[in-house]
Amino acid sequence: MKRLLIAVLTAFISCAAVAAGRVELGLRDTRFIYATWNINHHFNIGLEHSVYSEKFKLQHIRIAAAYHTSIKDLSIECKPYFGTVYNGDYYDLGAQITAGYRIAGRLTLEATVNPHYDSGYEYKTCWRAGATCRIWRELSAVAQYSTIPEYRQSEKRVRVGLRFDTERLWIMPLLSISVASGQSKSPRVAVSMGWRI
Amino acid sequence: MKKLFILLTMMAAILGSCGGDSDLNKVYSFVGDSLIARWDLSYFFPACLTRNDGVSGSGVQYLESLGGKYAGGRVVVLSGTNDLGLVPSGDEQAYAERFVEAVANLGAGRVIVISIPPRSKNWCHNELDDNTRIRIMNASIAKECGTRPGFTYVDVFDLLLRDGYLNGEYTHDGLHMSEQGYEIITKKIKDIL
Numbered sequence: 001m002k003r004l005l006i007a008v009l010t011a012f013i014s015c016a017a018v019a020a021g022r023v024e025l026g027l028r029d030t031r032f033i034y035a036t037w038n039i040n041h042h043f044n045i046g047l048e049h050s051v052y053s054e055k056f057k058l059q060h061i062r063i064a065a066a067y068h069t070s071i072k073d074l075s076i077e078c079k080p081y082f083g084t085v086y087n088g089d090y091y092d093l094g095a096q097i098t099a100g101y102r103i104a105g106r107l108t109l110e111a112t113v114n115p116h117y118d119s120g121y122e123y124k125t126c127w128r129a130g131a132t133c134r135i136w137r138e139l140s141a142v143a144q145y146s147t148i149p150e151y152r153q154s155e156k157r158v159r160v161g162l163r164f165d166t167e168r169l170w171i172m173p174l175l176s177i178s179v180a181s182g183q184s185k186s187p188r189v190a191v192s193m194g195w196r197i
Numbered sequence: 198m199k200k201l202f203i204l205l206t207m208m209a210a211i212l213g214s215c216g217g218d219s220d221l222n223k224v225y226s227f228v229g230d231s232l233i234a235r236w237d238l239s240y241f242f243p244a245c246l247t248r249n250d251g252v253s254g255s256g257v258q259y260l261e262s263l264g265g266k267y268a269g270g271r272v273v274v275l276s277g278t279n280d281l282g283l284v285p286s287g288d289e290q291a292y293a294e295r296f297v298e299a300v301a302n303l304g305a306g307r308v309i310v311i312s313i314p315p316r317s318k319n320w321c322h323n324e325l326d327d328n329t330r331i332r333i334m335n336a337s338i339a340k341e342c343g344t345r346p347g348f349t350y351v352d353v354f355d356l357l358l359r360d361g362y363l364n365g366e367y368t369h370d371g372l373h374m375s376e377q378g379y380e381i382i383t384k385k386i387k388d389i390l
Contacts, residue, residue: 031243050243052243052244054243054244054387058244060243060244085244089244090246120224120246121246149239150239151239151240151243152239152243152244152245153238153239153247155239186235186237186240186376188237188240
């Protein structure tokens with residue numbers, strides 16, 4: 001029943017959005033797939049689903065709505081979200097408020113504040129700060145410091161990598177390394193991408 | 198805009214009502230040596246509440262120092278390889294008794310003890326082959342765990358073995374686990390969780 005519900009919702013959003021030519025399909029941090037639908041220039045809604053190597057009942061699903069606006073070189077986005085796993089073990093909700101500022105056309109500074117509640121880990125204010133520097137045509141270098149959970153747990157991580165941008169496709173492979181003392185230093189490859197249909 | 202708000206509220210209510218019971222929604226504290234400290238728990242257990250209390254180079258003394266810290270909680274213990282050189286040959290049973298007593302004194306209501314993994318050839322430098330001694334220690338630890346309520350012993354020794362030594366695919370340096378090695382152990386633990 002739950003799978004049917006998700007399938008119907010996904011199909012509905014996908015069909016409606018594709019018909020309107022305002023959908024983006026993609027991947028976040030290697031382990032989440034998503035679809036967003038731009039309702040108009042300022043609003044979009046999205047559905048994200050984990051692809052963990054876990055049983056289906058432990059997969060995570062998240063819905064989000066976002067408001068986006070720009071004032072000259074400053075862009076602002078507010079994205080509230082709600083997510084849960086299928087067996088109801090836990091849920092999370094919060095909002096990501098992001099501000100980006102473009103400097104001299106090449107360099108963009110970006111900061112995100114993320115008040116985040118997880119029913120298991122409880123409340124935490126997470127954040128991310130970073131910069132993107134265009135180095136050659138569609139190619140940019142990306143560097144970030146983040147405490148926003150890549151999966152479920154908030155961790156202090158440095159993420160560095162590249163971003164390729166074309167008209168309809170963007171790909172951002174990042175190397176994510178924990179900088180917290182006492183934690184595993186195992187680097188992760190966090191690949192994100194989006195395809196605007 | 199109003200319709201969008203109603204739609205999102207309905208979706209949140211539907212998804213939020215997908216209830217169920219599972220022990221996974223409890224914190225599992227992973228306690229032990231560098232094999233725990235290097236274990237990327239967030240990656241391997243993305244749906245679990247986990248806490249990494251591994252300390253590189255530690256052994257049974259570290260476990261003893263944590264007495265009572267996990268009262269009523271849930272722990273996963275992987276330790277012992279650093280004690281191998283400190284335990285005289287023939288004292289494996291006495292060590293196992295001390296080890297399991299230290300784990301019991303953590304105070305947890307649910308305890309999962311993972312066997313000491315094998316070593317690769319370059320890490321076996323005692324007269325009596327270290328992996329033979331690890332096998333003896335594991336058998337003694339398994340026997341002691343069997344006498345304790347709430348204890349589950351997880352044997353990964355043979356899963357990690359090839360030609361009598363730690364499988365090269367599961368390690369970077371002959372002692373610590375590679376991602377593939379952790380995948381083997383993680384799968385066994387998930388079967389129990």
